[in-house]
Every structure is written in structure tokens, then in C-alpha cells.
Amino acid sequence: MNETVTEDEHVTLINAFIVPVGKEAEAVKFWDKAADFMRGQPGYVSTALHQSILPDAKYMLINVAQWESVDAFKAASKALGTESGIKPLEGLVPNPSLYKVIRAD
Amino acid sequence: MNETVTEDEHVTLINAFIVPVGKEAEAVKFWDKAADFMRGQPGYVSTALHQSILPDAKYMLINVAQWESVDAFKAASKALGTESGIKPLEGLVPNPSLYKVIRAD
Numbered sequence: 766m767n768e769t770v771t772e773d774e775h776v777t778l779i780n781a782f783i784v785p786v787g788k789e790a791e792a793v794k795f796w797d798k799a800a801d802f803m804r805g806q807p808g809y810v811s812t813a814l815h816q817s818i819l820p821d822a823k824y825m826l827i828n829v830a831q832w833e834s835v836d837a838f839k840a841a842s843k844a845l846g847t848e849s850g851i852k853p854l855e856g857l858v859p860n861p862s863l864y865k866v867i868r869a870d
Numbered sequence: 871m872n873e874t875v876t877e878d879e880h881v882t883l884i885n886a887f888i889v890p891v892g893k894e895a896e897a898v899k900f901w902d903k904a905a906d907f908m909r910g911q912p913g914y915v916s917t918a919l920h921q922s923i924l925p926d927a928k929y930m931l932i933n934v935a936q937w938e939s940v941d942a943f944k945a946a947s948k949a950l951g952t953e954s955g956i957k958p959l960e961g962l963v964p965n966p967s968l969y970k971v972i973r974a975d
Binding site: 776777779781793796797800804811812813814815816817818819822823824827829835860862863864865866867868869870 | 881882884886898901902905909916917918919920921922923924927928929932934940965967968969970971972973974975
């Protein structure tokens with residue numbers, strides 16, 4: 766197994782969303798709008814939105830995205846809030862953090 | 871963007887660990903032992919353990935693993951508890967759930 770696999774500046778954003786019951790479709794629509802905006806930001810690499818197949822998961826949606834650097838992600842997040850014009854979805858609670866892969870096979 | 875990307879039975883396990891402060895290295899060692907066991911179980915595909923680069927993340931470790939089916943993962947999880955002989959690490963709180971990727975680029 767590779768011990769530390771990503772030495773470069775790339776980081777992985779993992780954002781676990783608490784989704785209000787009954788707002789799953791709305792949450793995905795909101796995410797699509799935000800993803801369209803983020804995709805245009807410098808340093809964006811890729812994303813994968815995961816939806817729980819279990820109805821009682823704490824986090825019904827989890828986004829796992831790749832960014833070229835911490836700074837690129839931080840700038841894009843700021844712009845999402847100040848320039849995108851996308852209004853947050855009430856009750857949708859994001860839990861974003863940045864990660865490095867330390868084990869992979 | 872691909873709407874629904876995985877039609878087959880594959881599922882993604884996302885397991886967000888709450889790690890007691892000061893037990894980060896122990897948690898990774900515990901995870902390594904569990905991963906060695908799980909890797910030998912039927913239906914295992916791949917795994918990537920993510921470590922937060924931010925010191926105050928709610929989940930300092932998040933595992934994202936691929937399994938051939940829900941049943942394969944459930945059987946392996948049961949075996950981890952009943953056959954592996956690996957004792958849980960005190961204070962390490964897993965939050966596993968199973969997901970499908972619904973958006974990817």
C-alpha cells in the first residue's frame with residue numbers, strides 16, 4: 766500500500782451535507798448550481814457528489830472534490846459566497862474540510 | 871456532467887472518523903490493521919484514507935472505499951467485528967454509510 770500518495774499541492778475537499786428531510790431533490794439542485802460556479806474557478810480539478818443509499822444516513826450527500834491547492838479552494842469558496850449570487854438552501858448544513866490521501870490501493 | 875454514473879451494484883463506503891485528540895497516529899495504525907483485514911474480504915475493490923490537513927476538522931480521518939455490492943460490504947463489516955480479532959480503538963468513533971455517485975466530472 767502507498768504510504769503517502771500525494772506529495773504535491775493538490776488537496777481533496779470532503780464536504781458532508783446534513784440535508785433536511787424532504788429537501789433531497791432541492792439540495793441536489795442547489796449543489797448543481799454551486800458546482801457549475803465552482804467548476805469555473807481557477808484551480809478546480811474534479812468533483813464527485815455521493816448520495817446515500819441508506820435513508821437514515823447522517824449525511825445524505827457528500828461531495829469529494831479535487832483542487833490544485835488550498836489557496837485555490839479558499840478563493841473559490843469565498844467567491845461562491847460573494848460573487849455567485851447563489852442563495853444558500855435553508856436547512857442544508859455543509860461540513861467542509863480539506864484532506865490529503867495518506868493510504869490508497 | 872454525467873447524471874447517474876454508477877448503474878451497477880458497486881457502492882462507495884464513506885466512513886468519517888471522530889479521532890480523539892492525541893490519538894491520530896494510533897488511529898491510523900488501527901485503520902491499517904482493519905484495512906489489511908477488509909482487503910482480504912470478498913467484494914473489496916479499493917480504498918483511500920484521507921487525513922485532514924486542518925487541525926480542527928470534525929473528522930480527522932475519512933475513508934472512501936469501493937465495494938462490489940452492499941451485501942459484500944455488510945458481510946465484511948460483520949467479519950471485521952466477529953473474526954478479525956482487531957480490538958476497537960477507544961474513543962475512535964466511525965460514521966460509516968454507503969453511497970452512490972450521482973454527479974461526477
